[in-house]
Amino acid sequence: MPPLPIYDNLPTPSVLVDQPRLRANLASMQAACDAGGVELRPHIKTHKMVAIARQQLAAGARGLTCAKLGEAEAMLPSGVRSLFVAHSLVDPRQAPRLAALAERLDDLRLAVTSEAHAEAFVSLAAATGRKLSVMLALDTGQHREGARDLAAAQRIAARLARSPHVELRGFYTHEGHLYGVPANDQPAAVETVLASACAARDAIAPGLPLWPGCSISAKHVAALSRGRAQAVRPGTYVFGDYQMAYLARVMPPEEIALHVLTTVVDKPEPGFALVDAGSKTLFADRTADSLYAVAADGRDLKVVRVSEEHGWLRGADVDRLRIGERLRLIPVHVCPVVNLTDEVIVTAGDEVVDTWRVDARGCVR
Numbered sequence: 001m002p003p004l005p006i007y008d009n010l011p012t013p014s015v016l017v018d019q020p021r022l023r024a025n026l027a028s029m030q031a032a033c034d035a036g037g038v039e040l041r042p043h044i045k046t047h048k049m050v051a052i053a054r055q056q057l058a059a060g061a062r063g064l065t066c067a068k069l070g071e072a073e074a075m076l077p078s079g080v081r082s083l084f085v086a087h088s089l090v091d092p093r094q095a096p097r098l099a100a101l102a103e104r105l106d107d108l109r110l111a112v113t114s115e116a117h118a119e120a121f122v123s124l125a126a127a128t129g130r131k132l133s134v135m136l137a138l139d140t141g142q143h144r145e146g147a148r149d150l151a152a153a154q155r156i157a158a159r160l161a162r163s164p165h166v167e168l169r170g171f172y173t174h175e176g177h178l179y180g181v182p183a184n185d186q187p188a189a190v191e192t193v194l195a196s197a198c199a200a201r202d203a204i205a206p207g208l209p210l211w212p213g214c215s216i217s218a219k220h221v222a223a224l225s226r227g228r229a230q231a232v233r234p235g236t237y238v239f240g241d242y243q244m245a246y247l248a249r250v251m252p253p254e255e256i257a258l259h260v261l262t263t264v265v266d267k268p269e270p271g272f273a274l275v276d277a278g279s280k281t282l283f284a285d286r287t288a289d290s291l292y293a294v295a296a297d298g299r300d301l302k303v304v305r306v307s308e309e310h311g312w313l314r315g316a317d318v319d320r321l322r323i324g325e326r327l328r329l330i331p332v333h334v335c336p337v338v339n340l341t342d343e344v345i346v347t348a349g350d351e352v353v354d355t356w357r358v359d360a361r362g363c364v365r
């Protein structure tokens, strides 16, 4: 086998994953969950890689969470036995895939996310000919999926109880709205989420587990739970990104494990440069002040606009850049960046140690 290319010879743009930082992020989340007595059931939508799912399970994760059936199917080679598909499945044509997935796992859980969805899901479940385990979504402030109040949650639970094809096995909440909460206020916001979700669970089925916990809240949930939550499902924590490090401030930038390696390809005018990573690499998610990515080495270099194959770079250090110079960028939102690449280059510092396939890339069905 030819030797792996050294860091300087990598083509750009390339997505780099730093193995030591990744391992540290996995270990630190697992340690927080172990200390708080909650299971870790990480969401794989961020990494989409069997290679990382295996590391999560080996480190102690109790199971995995996926958004789509295709992601779940792609993760089976990891050896996962317990899996939660946290999305509103409705299409009866998916029944054979759902039944086949259930057959290959010890514990498959599906989401029920509203009264309207409960009706559709019960029909889908009947079409599988099986009894499916269900987690009931509670809205704790994000206002996406989830029962909006206790009365709605009770009606959904009653509807599920009338079907021979579903069994209510627990409750979950996705508190994505916490990305907008300042770091100092996060523990109090997490306490509010825990209290309201627990109140609903205890009113309906006190013995059943409650699974809250995204990358902003998971460590707070573990610390504050005192037996109230049984599992958390963070996804982005594996790599981190600008949102997590600079906006929500739940990790320092030095712990971010994924960078985009890019090359300065033009300097059309003073104060402005172009790099070879545009929206087809960095995606189009941006901050409120129109930031797509920043330099990972602390220089004042910001991608302020993207076209398909160009990143538009501005900042106080732009004029010191040379054409051909390589830059590591921290993307604003890491999840779609991974979904745009077939493989990631695994590094340890500046050395290339491996490449990993993004197995569930594009698995949105």
Ligand SMILES: Cc1ncc(COP(=O)(O)O)c(C=O)c1O
Residues within 6 Å of the ligand: 043, 046, 065, 086, 174, 176, 213, 214, 215, 216, 233, 234, 235, 236, 237
């Ligand atoms: C239902 C659900 N659970 C868990 C997560 C993980 O969130 P995060 O990536 O912020 O950890 C997400 C993210 O979108 C989600 O939709």
